[in-house]
Amino acid sequence: MLKKHWWKALGVLLLIYVFVVGMLVPLTPGIVDVSPNSLKTGQQSTLEITGYNSNYKAGEVRAWLKLDDERAIAAEPVTVVDERHLKLGVDIPEYLPVDRKVQDFTLVLDSPTDGTSVLPSAVFVTQDSIAAEAGAQLWPNDPIEGLSERWTMTFPFRNILSETIRNTYFHVPLWFAMIFIFIGSVTYSIRYLRWGELTEDNRAQAFTKVGYRRDMGEEYLGRLLERRCEAEYDGYCLAHLFCLLHLARRI
Numbered sequence: 001m002l003k004k005h006w007w008k009a010l011g012v013l014l015l016i017y018v019f020v021v022g023m024l025v026p027l028t029p030g031i032v033d034v035s036p037n038s039l040k041t042g043q044q045s046t047l048e049i050t051g052y053n054s055n056y057k058a059g060e061v062r063a064w065l066k067l068d069d070e071r072a073i074a075a076e077p078v079t080v081v082d083e084r085h086l087k088l089g090v091d092i093p094e095y096l097p098v099d100r101k102v103q104d105f106t107l108v109l110d111s112p113t114d115g116t117s118v119l120p121s122a123v124f125v126t127q128d129s130i131a132a133e134a135g136a137q138l139w140p141n142d143p144i145e146g147l148s149e150r151w152t153m154t155f156p157f158r159n160i161l162s163e164t165i166r167n168t169y170f171h172v173p174l175w176f177a178m179i180f181i182f183i184g185s186v187t188y189s190i191r192y193l194r195w196g197e198l199t200e201d202n203r204a205q206a207f208t209k210v211g212y213r214r215d216m217g218e219e220y221l222g223r224l225l226e227r228r229c230e231a232e233y234d235g236y237c238l239a240h241l242f243c244l245l246h247l248a249r250r251i
Contacts, residue, residue: 022169028150029054029114030157034107034122041127042094047075049086049109051117052157056080058113063088064144065105065123071097072108074142092125095135102126108144115150119159181211 033050049063063075063086075088086109096103107122127135155165185207192200 018169022166026154027053027163027165028152028154028157029117030159031107031109031117031119031122032159032162034119037123039090039092039123039125041092041096041125044089044091047088047090047107047123049088049107051084051086051109051114052162053114054084054117055113056086056111057083059111061086061109061111063110064108064142065090066108066144067097067103067105071139071141072144073140093135093138093140094127095129095131095138096125096127097132097135097139099130099132101128101130110147112148113150114148116147117157178211181207185211 030052031049032052035048035050036045039045057080061078061080063078064072065075066072073090073092075090077089079087079089081087103125104121105123105125107119109117155169158165185204188200188204188207191197192204
């Protein structure tokens with residue numbers, strides 16, 4: 001019996017593997033919070049960093065405030081409070097090398113254990129007056145180099161998603177499966193309308209029921225992502241309407 005239906009057993013094992021991996025594989029270390037996130041030029045400040053899945057005590061941590069691909073300021077000193085918290089000393093020159101009053105900076109952390117963590121627009125720096133040429137002369141360009149790489153099986157850390165990034169592991173396959181199932185439903189519906197064979201209608205109904213149930217699970221995962229990244233899933237309402245119309249036609 002098992003030899004005849006080996007593909008069913010394989011499918012169950014693959015599903016178990018998917019759920020175990022999707023729930024237990026950790027996220028890559030990342031940066032959750034920077035405080036304060038607003039600084040002024042010409043001041044020495046201390047930034048308090050909160051990490052996620054981090055191991056700051058395991059090795060030397062380096063940090064930069066990155067302006068663009070060519071300009072950055074190294075944080076000195078870098079004080080490790082515990083595994084998840086750092087204190088960074090930053091000295092911002094009197095002027096910025098840009099022609100705007102407020103400029104955002106990307107925070108880059110690097111350690112041998114955690115690898116490289118990046119938080120875009122982590123800090124906003126305000127200058128009282130604009131003097132881009134003077135800022136270019138005062139700016140201490142500290143190159144970001146020698147970054148560590150961490151080769152492990154993890155989910156990527158995205159600060160806007162956090163742990164809900166796991167949903168994409170299930171959300172995307174369900175979405176593609178739903179598309180192909182509904183394509184089958186539409187195909188058999190057209191064949192039934194063209195030739196009037198009840199067998200085609202039964203197949204269309206089967207595809208619709210399975211697709212609708214998958215769509216409900218996929219929409220639930222989509223709604224979780226929507227709450228984190230402000231995406232819109234109004235198209236699902238239209239898909240639900242077509243499914244219900246098809247099922248109502250058979251009543």
